[in-house]
Amino acid sequence: NAGVMQNPRHLVRRRGQEARLRCSPMKGHSHVYWYRQLPEEGLKFMVYLQKENIIDESGMPKERFSAEFPKEGPSILRIQQVVRGDSAAYFCASSPGGQGVYEQYFGPGTRLTVT
Amino acid sequence: GQQVMQIPQYQHVQEGEDFTTYCNSSTTLSNIQWYKQRPGGHPVFLIQLVKSGEVKKQKRLTFQFGEAKKNSSLHITATQTTDVGTYFCAKFTGGGNKLTFGTGTQLKVEL
Numbered sequence: 001n002a003g004v005m006q007n008p009r010h011l012v013r014r015r016g017q018e019a020r021l022r023c024s025p026m027k028g029h030s031h032v033y034w035y036r037q038l039p040e041e042g043l044k045f046m047v048y049l050q051k052e053n054i055i056d057e058s059g060m061p062k063e064r065f066s067a068e069f070p071k072e073g074p075s076i077l078r079i080q081q082v083v084r085g086d087s088a089a090y091f092c093a094s095s096p097g098g099q100g101v102y103e104q105y106f107g108p109g110t111r112l113t114v115t
Numbered sequence: 116g117q118q119v120m121q122i123p124q125y126q127h128v129q130e131g132e133d134f135t136t137y138c139n140s141s142t143t144l145s146n147i148q149w150y151k152q153r154p155g156g157h158p159v160f161l162i163q164l165v166k167s168g169e170v171k172k173q174k175r176l177t178f179q180f181g182e183a184k185k186n187s188s189l190h191i192t193a194t195q196t197t198d199v200g201t202y203f204c205a206k207f208t209g210g211g212n213k214l215t216f217g218t219g220t221q222l223k224v225e226l
Contacts, residue, residue: 106158
């Protein structure tokens with residue numbers, strides 16, 4: 001049973017370019033979360049999605065950032081016109097749906113470097 | 116706010132010494148989770164505590180949830196080099212599915 005998969009693992013972008021980060025949740029998981037971790041800092045919630053729905057995007061910057069989780073395919077976190085401050089590790093996590101509070105399974109992360 | 120503070124921020128110990136990290140919330144918690152992140156790695160779930168005063172053990176790790184459900188602790192007995200990493204507590208906010216992570220405690224173990 002494969003875990004949460006993220007790609008690419010490392011991504012280098014020049015200022016002004018777009019970054020696309022992909023996340024495939026664990027098999028059977030319908031909830032996806034994105035977190036950002038700045039160097040030497042903790043994890044900050046960005047967005048929570050279920051298939052075709054954004055449930056909570058309270059942690060997303062208002063501009064340049066968007067996320068989707070289509071009916072088919074991986075969840076995508078998109079950052080337009082990247083700036084140096086976007087350099088961070090972006091982690092995706094997934095959990096099963098339904099009632100109750102579940103642990104979240106994290107992917108290996110995408111390390112984004114903006115030059 | 117809904118901050119979750121952890122202390123200490125850093126801890127260096129000699130192998131074999133004990134280690135404790137504390138997590139404090141300004142509000143009552145419905146439950147709390149603990150995660151470990153190795154250097155360069157991703158967070159890995161360790162445990163979830165739900166009941167007031169709950170104590171759970173995993174080999175050398177002991178997790179505790181305060182009676183008032185506002186604080187929690189993780190204690191490691193006789194640390195080993197494999198314990199190196201950052202330990203985060205995390206609470207659920209925003210209706211139950213959004214994790215707010217604590218500030219983390221970075222543990223270094225020296226031989």
